[in-house]
Amino acid sequence: xxxxxxxxxxxxxxxxxxxxxxxxxxxxxxxxxxxxxxxxxxxxxxxxxxxxxxxxxxxxxxxxxxxxxxxxxxxxxxxxxxxxxxxxxxxxxxxxxxxxxxxxxxxxxxxxxxxxxxxxxxxxxxxxxxxxxxxxxxxxxxxxxxxxxxxxxxxxxxxxxxxxxxxxxxxxxxxxxxxxxxxxxxxxxxxxxxxxxxxxxxxxxxxxxxxxxxxxxxxxxxxxxxxxxxxxxxxxxxxxxxxxxxxxxxxxxxxxxxxxxxxxxxxxxxxxxxxxxxxxxxxxxxxxxxxxxxxxxxxxxxxxxxxxxxxxxxxxxxxxxxxxxxxxxxxxxxxxxxxxxxxxxxxxxxxxxxxxxxxxxxxxxxxxxxxxxxxxxxxxxxxxxxxxxxxxxxxxxxxxxxxxxxxxxxxxxxxxxxxxxxxxxxxxxxxxxxxxxxxxxxxxxxxxxxxxxxxxxxxxxxxxxxxxxxxxxxxxxxxxxxxxxxxxxxxxxxxxxxxxxx
Amino acid sequence: xxxxxxxxxxxxxxxxxxxxxxxxxxxxxxxxxxxxxxxxxxxxxxxxxxxxxxxxxxxxxxxxxxxxxxxxxxxxxxxxxxxxxxxxxx
Numbered sequence: 001x002x003x004x005x006x007x008x009x010x011x012x013x014x015x016x017x018x019x020x021x022x023x024x025x026x027x028x029x030x031x032x033x034x035x036x037x038x039x040x041x042x043x044x045x046x047x048x049x050x051x052x053x054x055x056x057x058x059x060x061x062x063x064x065x066x067x068x069x070x071x072x073x074x075x076x077x078x079x080x081x082x083x084x085x086x087x088x089x090x091x092x093x094x095x096x097x098x099x100x101x102x103x104x105x106x107x108x109x110x111x112x113x114x115x116x117x118x119x120x121x122x123x124x125x126x127x128x129x130x131x132x133x134x135x136x137x138x139x140x141x142x143x144x145x146x147x148x149x150x151x152x153x154x155x156x157x158x159x160x161x162x163x164x165x166x167x168x169x170x171x172x173x174x175x176x177x178x179x180x181x182x183x184x185x186x187x188x189x190x191x192x193x194x195x196x197x198x199x200x201x202x203x204x205x206x207x208x209x210x211x212x213x214x215x216x217x218x219x220x221x222x223x224x225x226x227x228x229x230x231x232x233x234x235x236x237x238x239x240x241x242x243x244x245x246x247x248x249x250x251x252x253x254x255x256x257x258x259x260x261x262x263x264x265x266x267x268x269x270x271x272x273x274x275x276x277x278x279x280x281x282x283x284x285x286x287x288x289x290x291x292x293x294x295x296x297x298x299x300x301x302x303x304x305x306x307x308x309x310x311x312x313x314x315x316x317x318x319x320x321x322x323x324x325x326x327x328x329x330x331x332x333x334x335x336x337x338x339x340x341x342x343x344x345x346x347x348x349x350x351x352x353x354x355x356x357x358x359x360x361x362x363x364x365x366x367x368x369x370x371x372x373x374x375x376x377x378x379x380x381x382x383x384x385x386x387x388x389x390x391x392x393x394x395x396x397x398x399x400x401x402x403x404x405x406x407x408x409x410x411x412x413x414x415x416x417x418x419x420x421x422x423x424x425x426x427x428x429x430x431x432x433x434x435x436x437x438x439x440x441x442x443x444x445x446x447x448x449x450x451x452x453x454x455x456x457x458x459x460x461x462x463x464x465x466x467x468x469x470x471x472x473x474x475x476x477x478x479x480x481x482x483x484x485x486x487x488x489x490x491x492x493x494x495x496x497x498x499x500x501x502x
Numbered sequence: 503x504x505x506x507x508x509x510x511x512x513x514x515x516x517x518x519x520x521x522x523x524x525x526x527x528x529x530x531x532x533x534x535x536x537x538x539x540x541x542x543x544x545x546x547x548x549x550x551x552x553x554x555x556x557x558x559x560x561x562x563x564x565x566x567x568x569x570x571x572x573x574x575x576x577x578x579x580x581x582x583x584x585x586x587x588x589x590x591x592x
Contacts, residue, residue, distance in 0.1 A: 222537070256564055258564065
């Protein structure tokens, strides 16, 4: 099934039901279907054809949800871009996937304009008269002939090489992943899901896709900066589902006046992106006694890998569980053969949710997608080290590469180092993740400066001009030399080890 | 001592120092939304709250940490003025 059919079906079943609440905006399923179809017709009028790429460069606004479905409705492929992306990186993505159009919002339009300068790319900005006219378009969407084997989205993820890679997902991939996840969460059309995760992050994006698939209601928020205000919204909207990342859990647990049962309608909480400390799991369960807590693990390349049934939480709080329904997950040796319980190896994922590869990057694709059980299929090597217990429950051990997980987002040290090296006052730099109680890991830069006047603030400011917020180092340490291996190569591992003793 | 301007200036200086790393080129007017303009990230608001509590000796409740009190320099200054005034009167 194609993903825009989720919206068609829900709009046909319950046209008057609230699909989306975003700030002061409330949209019914009928309104969402009408507006995204109108926007789709406008996109076609602007020259967007089947399989063209369209960037959706917005924060968590109602317009972003409409834009995503509009792109699919037009037969094209959407790519959701984090709203804190700077012009240089956006220009890289534009060059990489050559979009036909960019849908954005007023505050981001200058960045989109800069990144697409000199290229034949249509720009449509939410909140402008052109946007309003697009939503009022009455010309029907032209048939495009697309089927569910076509690409639905390209979602860019940080790679260890330092350049973002576009993960290719077909409609069928999304259909499979969303069917599997809504099965184990036991979602129903009565669910009301509150999402603050960015729609450019697959965890946030899938809250939208799954809510529309179910005919449920999505309450979309832009930020978790004010947890008390979010909780007020949750009480008012009678929210039943609350997806978290560990940083949000840490912020909730820092609240002082929260009493158990403050969210009486809450049916489930999910956590992914990084493991919750066991103490946080216990405190969350005490605060929200009526809610089941799901520990999950996944990566953009297959959306979600595993889930821990909440009934197992007391026995194996440190586990991320078992393969999600209709998929397989196993620990493998370097040759790809499954290993015995207790043995550490690389987690391998098999199933209909596994990506088609990285956009125009066969080398990186071949590293992750390798021959599998049958001659006609590929399985996903996750790059994450795991072991399984005797009953098959999986435990995360660490990553095979140096990717840092901070605030639930992946940061490639090389991407940050490339920006540091571009500073004229910096000779050498290495970037590592250091433990942080709220962020999980904090990005830290170790720098050898040639300009003695260069301070920590200068370095951070320089990074903030080029990198998304979550990639900007939280701390900078100056040294006269960087830790190197015997062969003279700067070593991130030795750098991280050297910090443990400081 | 705690004139509205003095409070605003102290908050502005804290934001420049801790969130903008000395960058004074950004618009930090009293009415600019700190979150919408990406001046302070989601965990930064809690740092601002801690600063306000320590600097002006105010006890901030969870229910106070809402956009109406903390999403712009002007709103924080008004909140501090109101609370600091109350505690002096008490």
